[in-house]
């Protein structure tokens with residue numbers, strides 16, 4: 052069954068290429084030069100399958116490069132995002148410090164007012180002491196004065212504490228603003244770097260996509276669909292893999308020797324029995340890489 056399909060397509064291909072003379076010429080040339088002992092029909096199959104495998108492996112190499120670019124580009128916005136998050140965090144922290152500072156200033160003002168009140172009360176009590184009728188009244192006023200003096204001392208102590216806190220917060224604000232400025236500068240640099248890289252990689256990516264589309268023309272629809280389906284389902288985007296140390300280069304399961312021999316023959320397209328990826332042998336890899 053597998054043999055029959057490439058036969059049909061090879062016929063269809065030569066029919067198609069018949070339109071352009073140059074293509075037809077090279078095709079026949081290659082077939083002739085390879086024609087030794089093998090019957091012609093089988094030879095045609097062999098060449099086409101090998102060509103298909105070469106085209107598939109080439110396509111895989113191009114698409115893998117595109118994948119790599121996309122991964123690299125995908126990580127860069129994350130760095131920018133991290134910086135933006137850090138900046139937002141710093142801005143919130145500074146806002147909170149400023150609110151805290153406002154509250155402290157209010158508290159200081161309240162305590163200052165209470166000192167003024169105490170002073171006024173002390174003055175009033177002292178005046179009243181001048182006109183007392185007995186010692187009991189005088190002592191009672193003295194106690195009030197003492198109480199207000201203690202209140203004043205307490206307020207002064209609180210004001211000192213609040214001022215101390217204010218200064219600490221002001222220092223925190225200054226430090227945070229310094230860090231914020233540095234992060235904002237970093238962000239500007241990262242953003243422009245990212246912009247450059249995106250422009251650069253997009254150009255590269257578009258070229259690769261163009262190359263990929265061009266290469267897809269050499270692969271019959273049925274195979275191309277299979278390739279795209281396997282690639283989509285594979286986590287690493289690999290649909291065509293080479294045999295590495297007697298194992299599938301995609302899932303690393305061992306390939307039986309007979310299977311390896313079939314793959315090496317390049318007579319039909321063979322997929323890994325575990326992961327379904329298309330397998331190629333070192334010869335195909337060498338041809339594509341050269």
Ligand SMILES: [Zn+2]
Nearest residue numbers: 299302323326
């Ligand atoms: Zn596999």
